Amino acid sequence: MTASTAQAAVTAIPPSTRRARRRGAALGLLAWFTGIVFVLPVLWMVLTSFHSESNAATNPPSVTAPLTLDGYREFFGAGGGASPWPPLLNSLGASVFSTLFVLVLALPAAYALSIRRVRKWTDVMFFFLSTKMLPVVAGLLPVFLFAKDTGFLDNIWLLVILYTSMNLPIAVWMMQSFLADIPVSVIEAAQMDGARLPTVLVRVIAPIAGPGIAATSLICFIFSWNEMLFAQVLTGVVAQTAPAFLTGFVTSQGLFLAQVCAASVVISLPVLAAGFAAQDKLVQGLSLGAVK
Structure with a gap:
């Protein structure tokens, strides 16, 4: 290709196309810069x-x-410190059980708010959203007094109940949008074949909305695993979770930065592994319904 031919090819590109390419390149550089800032x-x-x-x-x-x-080595108790395994197992149990309970409760609620909509369903959705407007610290004292009077302090099942109630509103909001994209004709066909509501939810809706359910599960698991305020106040030794255990490395005397970083890396690994394993479902679920 000669110089004149190349110049003619460049000038043949419409100005709008050149502007779109420059805009795309600028957005690409911005995305790389933002990713580096977050990962660094x-x-x-x-x-x-x-x-x-x-x-x-x-x-x-x-x-x-x-x-x-x-x-x-210090994190895993080589220097005579406490073992991290009980807090890690407590976090795993609280996160997994609360996520399962959230899915069991959120799926029928999302079905009633998206497919078989109840009266004033928009008001119900706003009520779910309004529960997240209360600062978490505002409910800490009543929950502490309730746990103290009922003997639930330092009990892992109290955290399971709290995490379930905290994650249920966001789960209902997410799954309502996922289930709204399911064709009603598929559900009606299953009902004409004699399928009752539990069968429809488990065998029809759940497989179709699988990516959305996976995305909801991952987000609820991350929120439960990372929660520290209630775990720090309501647990002691028996039900201590990993984030609460992490604060024990911060002392007023001596150096602790390397130990805190090592503990943070280990505690972050389960969440990173879950996110990496479910990244396809997460992207597919979060983008479900974005393109009509």
Whole structure:
């Protein structure tokens, strides 16, 4: 191709197309920059977790400091500290059971609000949303007094109930939008074949809305796993969760930065693994209904 031919090909591109390409390139660079900004602190936390306490506390930070596993050894109790396994198992149990309870309650509620809509269903949706407007700390004292009077302090099932009630509104909102895209004719066909409501929910709606249910489950699991305020106040030793256990590494004396980073990395791994394993379902579920 000669220079004149190349120049003619460039000038043949409409100005709107060139502007669209420049806009796309700019948005691509912005996306890369935003991703780096969000990932850089996480990478720095991982790097710091492999440093010794003296190197982790230097100012400015020592990037090329020797790497060590002392922070992870301290987290897993090599230095005589408490074992992290009971808090990790408590977090896993509270997150899994609360997520299961949320799905059991949210699926029929979303069905009633999207497919077989109840009267004034928009008011019901606003009521669900209004429950998230109350600051969590505002309900901490009543819940603490209730747990104290009923003997539920330091009980993992209290956290399961709290996490279920906290995640149920967002789950209903998400699943209502997912179920609204299911053709009613499919449900009516199943009912004409004699399927009752539980069968319709389990064998018809759940497989069709599988990506949306997976996305809802992952978000509820993450919210439950990361919750710390109620876990810090309402638990002690028996039902202590991983985020509450993490705060024990922050002391008023001595250096603790490397240990905190190592503990943060270990506690973040289950959530990252769940998100990586369900990323296809998550993207598909969150984008469900976005294109008509």
